[in-house]
Amino acid sequence: MTDDTTVPFARMNGLGNRILVVDMRGRSEHVTSQAAISLANNPQTAFDQIMAVHDPRLNGTDQRILILNADGSEAGACGNGTRCVVSALSAETGQSRFTFETAAGILNAEETDGGQIAVDMGVPRFGWQDIPLSEPFQDTRHIELAVGPADDPIVHSPAVVSMGNPHAVFFVDNDVWSYELEKFGPLVENHPLFPERVNVSLAHVRDKQTIDLRTWERGVGLTEACGSAACAAAVSSVRRHRTVRHVTVNLPGGPLDLLWRGDDHVIMTGPAEWEWSGRVNPITGAFMRDREDASA
Numbered sequence: 001m002t003d004d005t006t007v008p009f010a011r012m013n014g015l016g017n018r019i020l021v022v023d024m025r026g027r028s029e030h031v032t033s034q035a036a037i038s039l040a041n042n043p044q045t046a047f048d049q050i051m052a053v054h055d056p057r058l059n060g061t062d063q064r065i066l067i068l069n070a071d072g073s074e075a076g077a078c079g080n081g082t083r084c085v086v087s088a089l090s091a092e093t094g095q096s097r098f099t100f101e102t103a104a105g106i107l108n109a110e111e112t113d114g115g116q117i118a119v120d121m122g123v124p125r126f127g128w129q130d131i132p133l134s135e136p137f138q139d140t141r142h143i144e145l146a147v148g149p150a151d152d153p154i155v156h157s158p159a160v161v162s163m164g165n166p167h168a169v170f171f172v173d174n175d176v177w178s179y180e181l182e183k184f185g186p187l188v189e190n191h192p193l194f195p196e197r198v199n200v201s202l203a204h205v206r207d208k209q210t211i212d213l214r215t216w217e218r219g220v221g222l223t224e225a226c227g228s229a230a231c232a233a234a235v236s237s238v239r240r241h242r243t244v245r246h247v248t249v250n251l252p253g254g255p256l257d258l259l260w261r262g263d264d265h266v267i268m269t270g271p272a273e274w275e276w277s278g279r280v281n282p283i284t285g286a287f288m289r290d291r292e293d294a295s296a
Ligand SMILES: N[C@H](CCC[C@H](N)C(=O)O)C(=O)O
Pocket: 017, 048, 049, 069, 074, 075, 076, 077, 078, 079, 080, 081, 165, 166, 199, 217, 218, 219, 220, 225, 226, 227, 228, 229
């Protein structure tokens, strides 16, 4: 499968967020949703996001990244996947700083000396049309939405924010693992208030510098980690005066360092891990692992 119907890809993860980095440089076609769904359904390649790396279109950018969720839908942003792309490209080129064009705008990222990767996730947007919501809300720090019985809701009044993709963050008093997020995540994801659906998170503020977070991702489901949700939780908790602007966000897959800088940009720092590589047909999703690690 080294003919020109296939392209190289790597299976990677960012804190357990399962990522396929697909090398579409030099190609004019796109990874199809059919290919994405077929790869998502195969246990070997099951992923949360595909990061398709294309040639740049804009001056001053190194690559253009298109993102697909496991259900074949497009995502505007993916923090963990962006770290994986940086790690893959820097292993190939030795370059440590990158500028990417994404649906969420231009993102800068760099590999730090300690092997961690810092991504500038851009400026969060809080207007109800930006998220988007289907009804006007002036104060998006708490919107009127409750899950469960009206007199005793399980969770309620999420903060909403766009990190280039839509997020609803419910701040909870109890351990994030004590909630059945898999039951109500899909209901909130598909609630009519969110015309483009939404990523749904539970955030528990431990102290001024620490947040525990679990996320039900739009178009995917429960994941080990969601970088853009970590950004959403960090900025929402600053807006609610619960934490300082530099926090650790503990995800099921491990911790991320989040800094909401004075210029409003959100900087997310964490690891990326390479698992194995192969070649994939971006139209059909047929794939083959490289021989040297096929036995791994
Ligand atoms: N896992 C990603 C986010 C994917 C978001 C996606 N589920 C959507 O917005 O549709 C992250 O690390 O930021």
